[in-house]
Amino acid sequence: MTVAIIKSNDPRDVREAVRLLGGMERFVAEEDRVVLKPNICLGKPNSTGVVTNPEVVAEVARMVQEVGGKPVVGESPIYPLKSRSVFPRAGYCDFHDRYGFEIVHFDQEEGVHIQVPEGKRLNHQFIAKRVLQSDKLINLPIAKTHGLTTVSLGLKNIKGVVPGKQKQIVHLAGIDEGIVDLNTAIRSDLTIIDGIIGLEGEFGPPATGQTVNLGVILAADNVVEADSTMARIMGIDPKDILHIQLAADRGLGSLNGIEIRGEPVERVARSFRHYHMPGLLKKFFSDGITRFTTVFQNLNSRIRGTDLIRLRLKLGEMEVTAERCDNCRICLRACPVDAISLNGDVKINRQTCIRCFICAEVCPREVFSRR
Numbered sequence: 028m029t030v031a032i033i034k035s036n037d038p039r040d041v042r043e044a045v046r047l048l049g050g051m052e053r054f055v056a057e058e059d060r061v062v063l064k065p066n067i068c069l070g071k072p073n074s075t076g077v078v079t080n081p082e083v084v085a086e087v088a089r090m091v092q093e094v095g096g097k098p099v100v101g102e103s104p105i106y107p108l109k110s111r112s113v114f115p116r117a118g119y120c121d122f123h124d125r126y127g128f129e130i131v132h133f134d135q136e137e138g139v140h141i142q143v144p145e146g147k148r149l150n151h152q153f154i155a156k157r158v159l160q161s162d163k164l165i166n167l168p169i170a171k172t173h174g175l176t177t178v179s180l181g182l183k184n185i186k187g188v189v190p191g192k193q194k195q196i197v198h199l200a201g202i203d204e205g206i207v208d209l210n211t212a213i214r215s216d217l218t219i220i221d222g223i224i225g226l227e228g229e230f231g232p233p234a235t236g237q238t239v240n241l242g243v244i245l246a247a248d249n250v251v252e253a254d255s256t257m258a259r260i261m262g263i264d265p266k267d268i269l270h271i272q273l274a275a276d277r278g279l280g281s282l283n284g285i286e287i288r289g290e291p292v293e294r295v296a297r298s299f300r301h302y303h304m305p306g307l308l309k310k311f312f313s314d315g316i317t318r319f320t321t322v323f324q325n326l327n328s329r330i331r332g333t334d335l336i337r338l339r340l341k342l343g344e345m346e347v348t349a350e351r352c353d354n355c356r357i358c359l360r361a362c363p364v365d366a367i368s369l370n371g372d373v374k375i376n377r378q379t380c381i382r383c384f385i386c387a388e389v390c391p392r393e394v395f396s397r398r
Contacts, residue, residue: 028281030247030256032290036223036240038082044219044246045090047288054217054248057095059162063088065221066168066184067102068388070116076226076238078117079169083221083244085126087165092128101157103133103190105389107360110134131157134190141212148200149208153193158213166215166250170241170257171226172301175202175384177268180257181218181250185209195363198383203270210250210279218253220245222260227299243295251280256287262298345380349373351392358386358395 031047033040045051055061065079073080084100091098100122104113110132114120122130133155141159143149158164168184176183183206186194197205222243228236243260247253251274255265265271265282275282352373359367366379367386373394387395 028249028252028284029286029288030245030252031288032256032260032292032295033244033246034242034290034295035244036242038080038221038223038244039086041083041086041219041244041246042090044244044289045087045217048217048246048248050094051090051096052094054165055091055094055096055163059091059096060160061091061096061098061163061165062158062161063091063098063100063165063167064158064184064187065100065102066179066187067110067114067117067119068105068187069108070104070113072116072118073169073224074238076169076171076224076236079167079221080223081118081122081126083219083223084167085122085128087167087219088126088128091165096163099129099131099157099161101131101133101155102187103155103194104187105361105385106134106192106194107357108389131155133157133188136190138190138193143208143212145211146208148204149196152189152196152209152212153191154213155188155190158188163216164213166218166253168218168220169225170220170222170239170243170245170261171236172228172261172299174229174302174387176206176270177263177301178254178258178261178271180220180254181215182206182210182254182270182274185213185215185250188213192363195361195383195385198385199363199381202383203273206270207273207277207279210274211277215250218247218250220253220257222257225261225299227261227301229300229302237300239297239299241295241297243290249280251275251282252285255280255282256285256292259292260296261301262296263301345375345382345384345386346396347373347375348394348396351394353392355391357389357391361385361389 031044033044071077088098137156138153166181173179222241225239225241226236258265366376368374
């Protein structure tokens with residue numbers, strides 16, 4: 028239970044953070060096949076605080092190579108966006124030519140259905156085959172807030188190993204428990220959070236938000252402890268972040284008793300503006316049992332024949348600014364329940380909408396927002 032914190036704006040200082048944990052040789056053995064999983068969710072540059080700095084990723088790849096490992100970088104963006112268009116705009120188009128390391132488009136490669144051990148909401152999931160074939164996984168998120176999960180750090184970053192529309196299953200099943208389920212199946216051997224430039228906002232990311240020049244690199248041998256420590260740096264109590272608390276409750280890590288090496292949390296902390304998600308009991312008692320409506324829906328035509336239980340969670344209403352719409356139709360392809368129509372105007376079927384806010388995540392024109 029060790030977390031290293033470095034105060035720096037230089038991506039190369041990720042070496043010092045890993046050194047404080049015992050060095051890369053503690054995590055990677057010679058000939059290990061190692062997947063480096065950054066956050067490349069949208070086609071925005073690292074300067075926006077939306078995606079992991081490619082220089083940080085490249086430096087970690089060099090460290091893996093130096094101890095005899097075989098690194099490969101892999102990711103899939105938010106559905107229905109394609110990695111072939113997202114990666115170039117995020118600064119990863121020439122990653123192989125610039126740094127000499129392979130970058131894999133998970134949404135264009137083979138995937139495998141796996142059983143999720145002791146899954147609460149996910150009994151099985153579709154995972155990029157390259158991840159399952161690896162010996163080690165290094166989780167490389169960026170530090171940012173998120174409207175549905177309060178923060179988007181290491182635990183949530185694992186969603187990227189699920190390619191294509193299969194990601195929507197996590198939202199339909201219940202995003203907090205779904206994230207934890209995924210992390211029981213896909214374990215992070217080393218988590219390094221790029222906090223050099225972060226993102227804050229009461230709804231975003233990735234739809235909206237403001238950059239934060241935090242100047243922090245955090246490394247940890249446990250993803251829950253990485254996330255809980257970075258949450259504290261961001262001025263948020265990890266006990267108030269449902270998926271982090273659930274992960275700790277299920278034995279994936281601890282929120283307390285963490286050994287900090289390098290800078291103390293108090294010296295690097297900076298409060299991030301964020302959406303204040305209510306806790307589980309508060310949600311239950313304030314909105315009542317009627318807030319939870321269980322709907323069985325056959326999704327054969329949309330998501331590989333998977334039957335799911337859908338929970339309608341009243342997380343707020345969707346506001347539509349129709350005049351911003353340029354008819355790109357990305358939202359139509361992204362919506363897992365086909366609640367959006369574009370017949371001369373943007374409309375949402377309020378009875379069908381499950382408030383997953385995926386439309387707000389993928390819309391490049393910020394047509395959708397929470398009210």
